[in-house]
Amino acid sequence: MTGPGTPLPLPSTRPSRAVVEPLAPLIDDGRYPAKGSIDEPIEVLADVFTDGHDHVAAAVRFRHEDDDEWAEAPMTHLGNDRHRATVTPDRLGPWHVDIVAWVDHFDTQRDGIVKKTEAGLDVRVELDTVADLLRRMRAGAGPGDAETIDGLLDACSRNDPRPFADPDLVRLSWRTHPRSPAVGLDRPLVVFVDRRRARFSAWYELFPRSAGEPDSHGTLRDVEAQLDRIAGMGFDVVYLPPVHPIGTSHRKGRNNSLVPEPTDVGSPWAIGDPTGGHTAVHPDLGTVDDVRDLATACAGRGMDLALDLAFQCSPDHPWVVEHPEWFRHRADGSIQYAENPPKKYQDIYPIDFESEDWANLWLALHDVVRFWADVGVRVFRVDNPHTKSFAFWEWLMASFRRTDPDVIFLAEAFTRPRVMERLGKLGFHQSYTYFTWRTDPAELRQYFSQLATRTADYMRPNPWPNTPDILHAQLQHGGRPAFIVRAVLASMLAANWGVYGPAYELQEGRAVGEGSEEYLDSEKYQIRAWDLDREDSLAPLLTLLNEIRSSLPALQQDRTLRFHRCDHPAMLAWSKTDPAGIGDPVLVVVAADPGRDAAGEIDVDWAQLGLRYDAEYELTDHLGGGRYTWHGARNFVHLSPRGLPAHVFTVSGPAAEHPFTPPVERGRGLT
């Protein structure tokens, strides 16, 4: 029936009066799956309410996509209609999360009986009314609940309202109350559960060609010989720049010279020569079998081997001849080399993702990853993903999440915020960050606060104090204290971190020129000999930092990071708590400016640490050693970058009676 004044069709079934507005985990209202990991609690948040004064009940339902059965967890009301539950996934892959709610007539009536009784009113009719409902609840109740219900029915018949004062009856109602009509989400939320290493990892980067004896070209077997040392420092991802044949056309010489010597080895990122491209191994490094052996050797030590995915070609790459349509051409017939006008990079041909032959191109790139995954590589560092099509990455990530849910991709994108965020949304497991350039304490505080909240459902930060491309001025001029401070910050702020290893251990701080962030004698263009046994190596510090991280669950995730106020502008203090509630809270205090002492009071936020506000609490310093007893919020700290510039405390004390739940600071729940 339609016509002027005719209403729209009615809903097909009686709608529930309860409503659910999901808040987290929710990325662009479900456009992308959120990120989870094995044994990491997923915090589900929603506004749930109904009209009028009736009470609502809400449940989170969750299941692995391969399962048929839903598991269920009750949601807790936090106030102002916000409800919360946590669920902890224990299997890799996509999990579905639904939120259902219904009007809880039993608890509504129970509450009315209590309030009327307290007001001295007769509740005989109310008891008779709730008895009708209790009889319906009894129909499907288990033996224990049936007994409880019988007791309540007995009280109703005796006109005794007292048993209804028990607030725990909400759990009885939960189990036995009829739920129809209930409301659920239009479609379930999706959380893709990655392995633990996607959330918690320590990366060590080295150039295999520098791994051999001085004055020789190192090999993958030389890397294998270093694995015990790297594992001993507590790193668990060994990342190698591209291991493929290197082109000779427009090859760069030492220090990025345009005029190479005949002996110059070239940049590993100029991939491909006539002997092979992205699935070949540079003959001086070894063979595909050596990669397989190295991956196996890493796995034997609890580590992952990470290769570099740099989807670009040297002019000598076989694809340039075999698939010229995969590259953009200029009017003179030449292939368009990489450029950022007026800068030119003639040794690199970018791939044209708008190619008319895009479908074969995408499949070929997929097959590159497939090839190395089949060789045993389960971690990839992706070079400049922000210069390749987002649609391609989304397809590639979804494909590997489906076929190889244990494979991890790290996005090496240093670019604008929205671009980096989108790469996280569409599936990259980890992301490089602006940390490398953030040295101001206030900036660090703001940036890591955002990473722990607004973008936490889709972007896992992996801060690096240095990379072969970036030697920050602070490391050039700050000396050993700068290297110490930056390692402490990266490793303690974030659950994932990494270093360009040999250069960091040995505090390599020489730039190619003033104002440049390029290393002098960069390994990108030449083989370097590193004396890793040097007495001033930072290996012992890196080892200690990784040990602390491994022993403290609070440091193995990022979502609970919260900063505490400090009087001194160069001091930073933050805490992390274990979302599973098992590990101790951690409080880190750092003198963030390697050039000066920081002394002043910090304002400990008890609630964030889960402590009772008026109690003494004990602090154990895992970095410098020592135990302290603090009382009250304000406590004095003096740190000097000439010594150890940080405390890494675990904190113990009487727990707060009402555990603190932080407000929702992500997704569309922002107020």
Next chain:
Amino acid sequence: MTGPGTPLPLPSTRPSRAVVEPLAPLIDDGRYPAKGSIDEPIEVLADVFTDGHDHVAAAVRFRHEDDDEWAEAPMTHLGNDRHRATVTPDRLGPWHVDIVAWVDHFDTQRDGIVKKTEAGLDVRVELDTVADLLRRMRAGAGPGDAETIDGLLDACSRNDPRPFADPDLVRLSWRTHPRSPAVGLDRPLVVFVDRRRARFSAWYELFPRSAGEPDSHGTLRDVEAQLDRIAGMGFDVVYLPPVHPIGTSHRKGRNNSLVPEPTDVGSPWAIGDPTGGHTAVHPDLGTVDDVRDLATACAGRGMDLALDLAFQCSPDHPWVVEHPEWFRHRADGSIQYAENPPKKYQDIYPIDFESEDWANLWLALHDVVRFWADVGVRVFRVDNPHTKSFAFWEWLMASFRRTDPDVIFLAEAFTRPRVMERLGKLGFHQSYTYFTWRTDPAELRQYFSQLATRTADYMRPNPWPNTPDILHAQLQHGGRPAFIVRAVLASMLAANWGVYGPAYELQEGRAVGEGSEEYLDSEKYQIRAWDLDREDSLAPLLTLLNEIRSSLPALQQDRTLRFHRCDHPAMLAWSKTDPAGIGDPVLVVVAADPGRDAAGEIDVDWAQLGLRYDAEYELTDHLGGGRYTWHGARNFVHLSPRGLPAHVFTVSGPAAEHPFTPPVERGRGLT
């Protein structure tokens, strides 16, 4: 093809490299339409970008749902990938808004030519390359563009890069660049365009039974006799409490007495007696035809008549007998009256929206609105919508938006934030607010900032300084200055406002008891005689406030409200600018505490007013009169509630060279 290691199917067509992340207008990612109104610019915001260094172009496409053709407007880049455009709808009903984007190769190449030329590089190949693209652009170009393109091609052939330095060529590219592959939204955004009065209105509430001669029961014809006076004060919605027959069972007496006198008239919200219910008119007030005549008389004065939709019944309502299944029953067979335990409201039966017969119930309620809409009533004030099913309202609002797009519903919900917000989301055109209880200046500032930003796409605030239910303590104790301050605040802060008229004009401040917000001798329970000609009436002030609102477009919408800092804690200053850019900016300064003077400097934010930062500017006070010249940000203001406690300035001065665009402060774009 599926199997271990097989990738997901490829997209069906070559995907664009451009991406669009919509930001506004966007409510729960499109779950609800946003609100717009005739001639009100819709601000469309999105993050638009592509991979790499290529430039993108973005367009907003929009059309009325009944049209086939899309109109189009280019988006402007604001920085950090955020793009903006405004479109202004001119017809009632649903509008669809799409955002499309594509890679702009012409502008990318143009920019490269300019930069390389500036760097002294040869660009011959680049000019040949762009010429290929220009020839493709010429294919579909109009005569003017073809001429421009020919000129550029000529320059290419002469190896002359200079014409490419013109940044206006982006518009040529806009019109002629091939757009395939382009990206659009998964589904268009929807903006429901209401009539102007939904956005800008002044409500006047009165009880018709008090509109006659003293000691008589007033009628709808008596209301008609007051229309000229009300219109003369500048109000444009005349709102009457329910006009239906009033039940006698459990009727309340004067001052809410449980023991009424036989002559007591009862509460108009106890709707229905054996003679009729929600579609009947109380015989002492008149007839349905009188309602029709009154609506016509209002329309003749440019006003709307608003009736009250109170979906509840007195025990004597015909539905109680005809449709007992529409009510909830107690164990003793009686119908459950309204209650908020331990409080009981035995004169009111709430409707059970979970009734098994919900479908017929919903249709009957629809037909009530249909009935009055057909009588000529186009505005409804909905009583306590938050105690009725959200699903019902969503269906009802959608139905009337479809059949009667000029009908306006005001939600009278005073309840928790999420509940009030949801009523706005699901379609109510206007919403009562917490203003009635917000007297602290800092609270007002925070609350109205939120209303102008976070919730602005779906909730139109309609603040009332008083209602028949709420006589705030400040009005009880603040005397005439309090009434003046609160009227200025409500009428100048919000584009919609209202007063419970006679009581406000005459500054009725007597409560039924200390600590109560109920009026003494409330009109809810008895007829009152109002001497509206009294010399101390606030009618002249209300008239002036409404005149100012009518003359200044900036005050006729809420989205541009921004507060300016004030030194004095009791002083509030805010500005509103006309989004259409026609009317002058308005700056309001108020001494918000009626008990004391406020004197101090205010810190004028030039950028918000669109003024050049270093210029003199002129202020004209439309409330108290007078003209001022200010220079610089900080200016001294002294206001006394004993006189006029406010300035309402229009501001004029040299315009800023770079007009200010405020950051996105709503939807999921929050950073």
